[in-house]
Amino acid sequence: MTAATPAQPARTATPAIEAVGVVKSFPGVLANDHVDFDLQPGEIHALLGENGAGKSTLMNIFAGLYRQDEGEIRIEGRSAAFRSPRDAIAAGLGMVHQHFTLVPSQTVSENILLGLDRPRFLLDPHGSEDEIRRLAAQFRLQVDPRAKIWQLSVGEQQRVEILKMLYRGARILIMDEPTAVLAPQEVEELFRTLRAMTTAGRSVVFISHKLKEVIAIADRITVMRRGRVTAAGLPAAGATPVELARLMVGRDLLEVYERTPFAPGEVLLSARDVEADNDRGLPALRGVSLDVRAGEIVGIAAVAGNGQAELAQVITGLRPCRGIVTVGGRRTSNLSPGHAIRQGVAHVPEDRTGEGSAPNLSVADNLIMKRFREAPVSRGWLINGAVARALAESLKDEYAIAAPSLDTPARLLSGGNLQRLILAREIETNPALLVACQPTRGLDVWAIETIHRLLLELRQHGAAILLVSGDLDEILALADRIDVMYEGRIVGSFDARTADLQKIGLLMTGGDGGSEPPTAAVDAGGTLGSS
Amino acid sequence: MTIRLEPRVQPPGWLSAAITFAAVGVALVISGVIIAVVGGDPVRSYIHILNAAFGSIGVLSDTLVKATPLLLTGLACALAFRMRLWNIGAEGQFLLGAWGASAVVLAPILPPGTPGFIVIPTMMLAGAAAGGIWGLIPGVLRARLGVNEIITTLMLNYVALFWVQFWVFGPWSEGGFQQTAAFPPEAFLPRLTDFASSVPAFDGLTVQLGLVFGLVAAGIVWLFLERSRWGYEIRLAGDSQRAARYAGVDIARNVIVVFAISGALAGLAGMSEVSGVVHRLQDRISPGYGFTAIIIAYLARFDPFKVIVASVLFGALILAGREIQPSGVPAMIQGIILFSLIVAEVFVRYRVRIERSVAAA
Numbered sequence: 001m002t003a004a005t006p007a008q009p010a011r012t013a014t015p016a017i018e019a020v021g022v023v024k025s026f027p028g029v030l031a032n033d034h035v036d037f038d039l040q041p042g043e044i045h046a047l048l049g050e051n052g053a054g055k056s057t058l059m060n061i062f063a064g065l066y067r068q069d070e071g072e073i074r075i076e077g078r079s080a081a082f083r084s085p086r087d088a089i090a091a092g093l094g095m096v097h098q099h100f101t102l103v104p105s106q107t108v109s110e111n112i113l114l115g116l117d118r119p120r121f122l123l124d125p126h127g128s129e130d131e132i133r134r135l136a137a138q139f140r141l142q143v144d145p146r147a148k149i150w151q152l153s154v155g156e157q158q159r160v161e162i163l164k165m166l167y168r169g170a171r172i173l174i175m176d177e178p179t180a181v182l183a184p185q186e187v188e189e190l191f192r193t194l195r196a197m198t199t200a201g202r203s204v205v206f207i208s209h210k211l212k213e214v215i216a217i218a219d220r221i222t223v224m225r226r227g228r229v230t231a232a233g234l235p236a237a238g239a240t241p242v243e244l245a246r247l248m249v250g251r252d253l254l255e256v257y258e259r260t261p262f263a264p265g266e267v268l269l270s271a272r273d274v275e276a277d278n279d280r281g282l283p284a285l286r287g288v289s290l291d292v293r294a295g296e297i298v299g300i301a302a303v304a305g306n307g308q309a310e311l312a313q314v315i316t317g318l319r320p321c322r323g324i325v326t327v328g329g330r331r332t333s334n335l336s337p338g339h340a341i342r343q344g345v346a347h348v349p350e351d352r353t354g355e356g357s358a359p360n361l362s363v364a365d366n367l368i369m370k371r372f373r374e375a376p377v378s379r380g381w382l383i384n385g386a387v388a389r390a391l392a393e394s395l396k397d398e399y400a401i402a403a404p405s406l407d408t409p410a411r412l413l414s415g416g417n418l419q420r421l422i423l424a425r426e427i428e429t430n431p432a433l434l435v436a437c438q439p440t441r442g443l444d445v446w447a448i449e450t451i452h453r454l455l456l457e458l459r460q461h462g463a464a465i466l467l468v469s470g471d472l473d474e475i476l477a478l479a480d481r482i483d484v485m486y487e488g489r490i491v492g493s494f495d496a497r498t499a500d501l502q503k504i505g506l507l508m509t510g511g512d513g514g515s516e517p518p519t520a521a522v523d524a525g526g527t528l529g530s531s
Numbered sequence: 532m533t534i535r536l537e538p539r540v541q542p543p544g545w546l547s548a549a550i551t552f553a554a555v556g557v558a559l560v561i562s563g564v565i566i567a568v569v570g571g572d573p574v575r576s577y578i579h580i581l582n583a584a585f586g587s588i589g590v591l592s593d594t595l596v597k598a599t600p601l602l603l604t605g606l607a608c609a610l611a612f613r614m615r616l617w618n619i620g621a622e623g624q625f626l627l628g629a630w631g632a633s634a635v636v637l638a639p640i641l642p643p644g645t646p647g648f649i650v651i652p653t654m655m656l657a658g659a660a661a662g663g664i665w666g667l668i669p670g671v672l673r674a675r676l677g678v679n680e681i682i683t684t685l686m687l688n689y690v691a692l693f694w695v696q697f698w699v700f701g702p703w704s705e706g707g708f709q710q711t712a713a714f715p716p717e718a719f720l721p722r723l724t725d726f727a728s729s730v731p732a733f734d735g736l737t738v739q740l741g742l743v744f745g746l747v748a749a750g751i752v753w754l755f756l757e758r759s760r761w762g763y764e765i766r767l768a769g770d771s772q773r774a775a776r777y778a779g780v781d782i783a784r785n786v787i788v789v790f791a792i793s794g795a796l797a798g799l800a801g802m803s804e805v806s807g808v809v810h811r812l813q814d815r816i817s818p819g820y821g822f823t824a825i826i827i828a829y830l831a832r833f834d835p836f837k838v839i840v841a842s843v844l845f846g847a848l849i850l851a852g853r854e855i856q857p858s859g860v861p862a863m864i865q866g867i868i869l870f871s872l873i874v875a876e877v878f879v880r881y882r883v884r885i886e887r888s889v890a891a892a
Contacts, residue, residue: 316777318776318777336779336781337776337777337778337779338779338780338781339779340779341778341779342779347777349777351773354771354773354774355771355773355774355777356774356777357771357774358766358767358770358771358774358775359770359771360770361766361767361770365763365766365767368763369767369774369778370778370779372760372763373760373779378760381759381760381761382758382759382760383758383759383760383763385758
């Protein structure tokens with residue numbers, strides 16, 4: 001393995017990586033159509049595009065997961081053809097995928113050492129921990145090398161993935177949608193890390209479809225659409241979201257939705273003094289009270305890990321709690337998920353593939369998940385196959401779920417289609433309350449728009465909606481009222497029309513929303529280092 | 532040159548069947564090589580097996596007799612495996628079922644002289660109940676306390692074995708032999724040969740009513756799994772436990788119910804064996820039916836109807852294998868088949884690509 005030289009000489013004319021005329025086709029799709037791309041040493045180059053634009057394909061070619069049909073890849077000026085990610089990392093190119101590849105029951109340092117040839121037999125925990133701490137300090141990746149992966153937040157796990165690459169001497173880092181899973185605060189921390197890396201002469205490819213982030217972090221931006229480069233290496237300074245959006249989707253983005261006036265009805269969801277523990281047995285909710293009325297969208301604004309996920313689970317019957325939750329006047333807390341379903345609680349869970357769908361069951365089976373107990377889908381103890389298929393067929397058409405057939409396994413659907421499937425199923429039950437968690441995370445612009453419209457339509461039909469989202473823009477676009485959560489408490493409640501973004505941001509990160517600086521009175525959860 | 536495995540996006544339906552047949556074929560070739568190495572003639576051996584298993588109505592009937600316990604225990608495993616509950620305990624549940632059915636005539640639960648139409652259903656009930664309870668124990672432990680079912684079911688097999696041994700060596704022993712007294716004829720499941728007086732062609736055919744239990748059970752298990760609400764819950768929980776919980780499925784209850792039914796099916800196999808074939812309880816009543824059942828469930832990919840085919844195949848192997856060697860080779864063939872099947876699983880999920888290296892690393 002080549003030794004990692006932290007201090008790269010000043011910028012040279014030789015690009016760190018370069019793609020020249022890369023063509024890659026899959027059956028029926030031209031994923032990369034003569035793509036040119038270059039990454040200069042010490043720069044952050046953003047690759048922007050919708051899902052399916054060909055970004056990931058290009059990066060997978062760089063990383064040795066795919067081989068191009070035509071064209072050339074050069075690493076630091078030399079033509080390269082990696083056969084595996086192992087070859088790529090040996091040449092100093094590391095990729096951090098959207099889905100992490102960590103062993104939950106092992107420690108941070110064990111995960112970082114995993115798969116290395118050195119040390120050969122005995123691990124030297126202290127030596128490697130020191131090295132990991134040194135790298136962590138240099139690149140501002142705060143994480144305890146002895147912590148087990150399952151104890152870490154998503155943001156911390158991402159830091160481990162980055163550390164893993166740096167430990168292997170990566171000089172070029174490809175980050176595939178790194179912010180899709182992060183809360184705003186964690187995004188800031190990631191950006192600081194990336195900047196520390198470029199200062200040390202390393203270079204970063206930053207894949208995203210979030211315009212504002214790309215403008216904030218990148219030096220240059222390349223935009224792709226349908227396998228082609230529509231703008232190569234634009235300087236980020238001076239780029240505008242409107243311009244980038246046009247390059248990316250080929251049309252103007254709709255940011256403001258038409259919505260019916262806010263006319264709330266009776267209180268449908270009511271939570272009083274709810275307390276609950278998280279999976280690790282630590283307090284996650286410390287006395288939450290909130291109401292959601294018919295025809296109202298209440299947005300929960302919070303940085304990841306402040307109890308919003310547990311709140312959704314308590315309401316949907318998935319997590320026991322103290323205190324009381326009622327839906328339509330009847331208690332749902334501490335009963336069962338089935339009980340909540342019968343009371344008209346629909347749920348779009350954060351984990352679409354692990355919880356919101358059964359990946360190997362068919363689209364049809366997935367669409368009847370909330371309906372199979374009642375007539376007409378069930379007839380006595382049997383399921384009426386014809387009725388079930390007819391229901392599935394009509395939902396597939398109505399919600400434009402693109403799937404080859406009703407028998408296709410759900411795991412083969414793209415993220416946007418899977419989310420439409422889940423929403424179709426939940427909305428079809430005609431719910432009194434919908435708990436929607438991160439409904440558009442990781443989806444492309446068009447999918448986000450359709451899902452937002454579906455939520456607003458449901459609101460118009462008089463459902464109560466609790467929207468848990470890490471995306472403040474989404475909450476501002478949809479919610480009628482915004483509740484801010486911090487450390488398991490609701491620390492502020494705002495009318496969305498007059499909400500003060502600055503104040504919300506401050507409350508989310510533990511400030512008091514006033515002029516006084518925040519005092520560290522609350523015991524630190526360890527996820528936030530407010531500075 | 533490198534060999535790469537690329538995941539298949541959606542394996543076509545026929546592929547799985549083709550690869551299963553290919554795996555069995557490869558297993559037979561490997562076994563043939565070993566037979567040749569130890570000095571046998573593989574072709575003659577296989578022809579011999581084929582003849583000994585399917586060569587005449589008489590041996591076909593014997594094959595079906597061997598297939599009957601395999602069919603019921605195979606269904607027991609397939610049902611549990613469908614929910615990804617690894618019931619390795621069909622052997623023990625079979626033994627308990629045999630014991631429970633025997634208790635009806637030996638304890639005795641019914642007084643001697645009770646007519647057959649009461650004795651037989653009571654034995655079926657007792658056998659299924661005893662096997663069901665033996666399945667219930669690991670089911671409850673798993674559902675309530677999260678105890679690994681592979682370990683509990685495996686260990687309970689030995690408890691069941693010793694339990695049966697205690698009764699056949701002790702209280703129920705016939706004159707100190709390791710077997711009980713023969714059952715009275717009212718406790719026999721009817722065989723085809725019993726009707727030879729009216730249909731002469733049935734003479735000597737030992738196929739017994741237990742086979743019908745197995746075929747009916749396969750139909751019922753299929754109907755439940757594929758068409759019922761409860762089967763939908765099992766399939767859902769088998770694919771993703773979190774998704775099932777989210778959909779309002781009571782996982783714990785389903786684990787217990789599936790284990791109880793799985794145990795009851797294996798228990799019914801035990802009843803069918805003592806009442807239809809052996810006509811008494813004895814030590815070593817099972818040559819490992821409950822373990823072979825695991826292979827059968829796999830071979831059938833947990834599909835109840837394919838379990839029927841697989842159990843006939845293995846029934847033939849057990850019966851005819853004895854013709855070449857009392858043990859050893861037939862068991863080896865079984866083992867190699869399971870091994871090939873597990874390896875073949877890779878080819879269902881991945882496509883193999885052989886590439887010539889373009890650039891030297």
